[in-house]
Amino acid sequence: MLRIDPSFRSLVLALVLTVLSGCASMGDLGISNLVDMMSNKEEVEVDEEEIAALKAAPEIPQLWHYSMSESKVAVFSPVYENGAIYVADAKGMLARLNPDTGKEIWQIKTRHRFAGGVGAGQGMLLVGTFKGEVLAFDDRGDELWKVRVTSEVLSPPQADNDVVVVRSGDGRIFGLDAADGTRKWIYQGPTPALTIRNYASVLITRGAVFAGLAGGKLVAMNLFNGNVGWESTVAQPRGVTELERMTDIVGLPVIDDQQVCAVAYNGRIGCFDMMDGSQIWARDASSNAGLTMDGNNVYVSEDRGAVVAYDKRSGAMMWKQAKLGSRKLSAPLLVRGGLLAVGDADGNVTLLRRHDGSVIARAATDGSAILSSPGYLPDGFVVQTSKGGVYAFAVQ
Numbered sequence: 071m072l073r074i075d076p077s078f079r080s081l082v083l084a085l086v087l088t089v090l091s092g093c094a095s096m097g098d099l100g101i102s103n104l105v106d107m108m109s110n111k112e113e114v115e116v117d118e119e120e121i122a123a124l125k126a127a128p129e130i131p132q133l134w135h136y137s138m139s140e141s142k143v144a145v146f147s148p149v150y151e152n153g154a155i156y157v158a159d160a161k162g163m164l165a166r167l168n169p170d171t172g173k174e175i176w177q178i179k180t181r182h183r184f185a186g187g188v189g190a191g192q193g194m195l196l197v198g199t200f201k202g203e204v205l206a207f208d209d210r211g212d213e214l215w216k217v218r219v220t221s222e223v224l225s226p227p228q229a230d231n232d233v234v235v236v237r238s239g240d241g242r243i244f245g246l247d248a249a250d251g252t253r254k255w256i257y258q259g260p261t262p263a264l265t266i267r268n269y270a271s272v273l274i275t276r277g278a279v280f281a282g283l284a285g286g287k288l289v290a291m292n293l294f295n296g297n298v299g300w301e302s303t304v305a306q307p308r309g310v311t312e313l314e315r316m317t318d319i320v321g322l323p324v325i326d327d328q329q330v331c332a333v334a335y336n337g338r339i340g341c342f343d344m345m346d347g348s349q350i351w352a353r354d355a356s357s358n359a360g361l362t363m364d365g366n367n368v369y370v371s372e373d374r375g376a377v378v379a380y381d382k383r384s385g386a387m388m389w390k391q392a393k394l395g396s397r398k399l400s401a402p403l404l405v406r407g408g409l410l411a412v413g414d415a416d417g418n419v420t421l422l423r424r425h426d427g428s429v430i431a432r433a434a435t436d437g438s439a440i441l442s443s444p445g446y447l448p449d450g451f452v453v454q455t456s457k458g459g460v461y462a463f464a465v466q
């Protein structure tokens with residue numbers, strides 16, 4: 071269950087539900103089907119009083135709105151990098167926007183079908199396609215290189231320390247040379263017969279790569295050679311059918327100076343020692359969205375439309391906010407003022423107080439799903455809907 075590479079410890083110290091049979095591509099499934107299937111365990115009853123309370127909440131100030139094309143399959147998310155916002159869409163458009171005004175600085179139209187949001191790092195913008203291509207651009211929109219991996223690239227590639235890390239739809243993780251895309255290493259973990267279509271990227275920090283995997287595994291790898299430092303179990307499969315036994319980690323792990331935390335669908339939330347992967351605490355939970363963490367708590371968007379705060383040292387539940395009017399939430403984002411921002415399947419964004427989960431403000435977009443976590447802005451946050459609407463909001 072737990073494998074530890076001594077060299078990894080030194081490195082850290084120094085620094086659908088969708089069926090995937092083998093390597094089959096599932097690019098023809100619609101986003102609406104994925105939302106329904108991933109949230110159908112038990113419907114949340116939304117009464118008139120709850121809806122009235124949400125409508126009465128103060129409105130979050132909208133800064134600007136920008137339009138991209140609709141996506142029926144891929145999940146897109148904007149990224150803030152070096153004072154600019156970068157966005158992509160399913161038709162292969164990549165654009166740079168002014169984060170204060172939303173004004174388009176440049177736009178390029180490629181001949182590719184992008185399959186996920188924009189990744190950034192090393193002075194590059196990184197986008198993947200349904201054909202397994204990874205494309206690197208500079209901040210002017212000029213293509214630097216293009217390589218192909220083994221399957222569709224659904225999540226934003228990440229880059230650090232001259233290495234680009236890409237996860238493909240067949241469960242592999244690749245380390246590429248940031249200079250030209252040459253393959254440096256590849257990780258292939260065990261893939262269950264039935265998995266959830268995963269749009270989460272990987273977390274890179276201190277020369278290590280942390281990734282949540284199908285089957286409830288959390289793995290830590292050396293960024294430079296792909297060697298596994300440790301592998302721990304967040305959740306064990308339970309149940310009789312393959313559907314019941316799915317325990318995939320489909321959100322991005324979160325980390326602080328000592329521990330890394332992850333949550334599995336139909337399983338548990340847990341925090342582990344960053345050095346050796348030993349479990350610090352775990353609680354029963356289920357999420358197909360993800361989580362975030364501050365100095366006090368871990369905040370997770372759980373199934374059935376609840377945001378729950380757990381004490382990050384003990385795992386004790388601190389509060390639960392289940393009256394947000396939707397069965398399907400995005401992962402939460404930490405924003406200024408001690409608040410959390412979370413999107414939902416109806417295109418709403420809500421601000422919650424971190425200390426008690428109370429609703430502070432709320433805003434609507436275009437009525438289509440916000441499936442990825444809101445993106446960071448210096449004075450607020452930005453979301454991208456499945457209809458292609460990019461909306462920036464201010465947080466006072």
